Amino acid sequence: MVQELKYQSLIAACGMNCGLCIGYLRDKNPSGGCFKKDDLNKPGSCRNCVIVNCKALAKTTSGFCYECGKYPCSRLKRLNTRYRTKYGMSMLDNLNFITGKGMQSFLENEQSRWACENCGAGLSVHRPFCLECKAEVKK
Numbered sequence: 001m002v003q004e005l006k007y008q009s010l011i012a013a014c015g016m017n018c019g020l021c022i023g024y025l026r027d028k029n030p031s032g033g034c035f036k037k038d039d040l041n042k043p044g045s046c047r048n049c050v051i052v053n054c055k056a057l058a059k060t061t062s063g064f065c066y067e068c069g070k071y072p073c074s075r076l077k078r079l080n081t082r083y084r085t086k087y088g089m090s091m092l093d094n095l096n097f098i099t100g101k102g103m104q105s106f107l108e109n110e111q112s113r114w115a116c117e118n119c120g121a122g123l124s125v126h127r128p129f130c131l132e133c134k135a136e137v138k139k
C-alpha cells in the first residue's frame with residue numbers, strides 16, 4: 001500500500017505548500033488551501049493573489065508556474081524573496097525540486113522537513129514554534 005502523503009494536493013502553482021500555512025493550520029475557520037477556489041476562509045492575500053489568478057497560469061496543463069514561458073516572473077520572484085527573507089522558505093526551490101525529482105519525492109521531503117523534532121506534528125512556516133507542543137523551531 002502506498003503511504004498517504006500528507007501534503008498531497010496542497011502544493012500551489014507558485015510552489016507554496018499550503019499545508020504549512022497558518023491559515024490552513026489554525027483551528028478557527030481554517031483555509032482549505034490555494035485550490036479551494038471560492039473558500040472565504042482563505043486569507044485575503046490568497047484570494048486576491050496575482051499568481052493563482054494569472055492568465056498565463058490558466059494556459060498551463062500542469063497548473064504550475066514552472067511551465068510558464070515567463071517563469072520565474074517578477075511577481076513570483078517578489079513572493080519568493082519575501083518568503084525567503086521572512087520565513088526561510090523558497091517557492092522557487094520548491095518548484096525546482098518538483099521539476100528535478102518529482103512531486104512524490106518533494107512531498108516526502110516536505111513531510112520530514114516540516115515535522116516537529118519534539119512531537120512530530122506538522123509545523124507552520126509562519127510560526128517559529130510548534131503549534132502543538134510549542135517547542136522552538138530551529139532553522
Ligand SMILES: [Zn+2]
Pocket residue numbers: 116117118119120121130131132133134135
Ligand atoms: Zn511539537
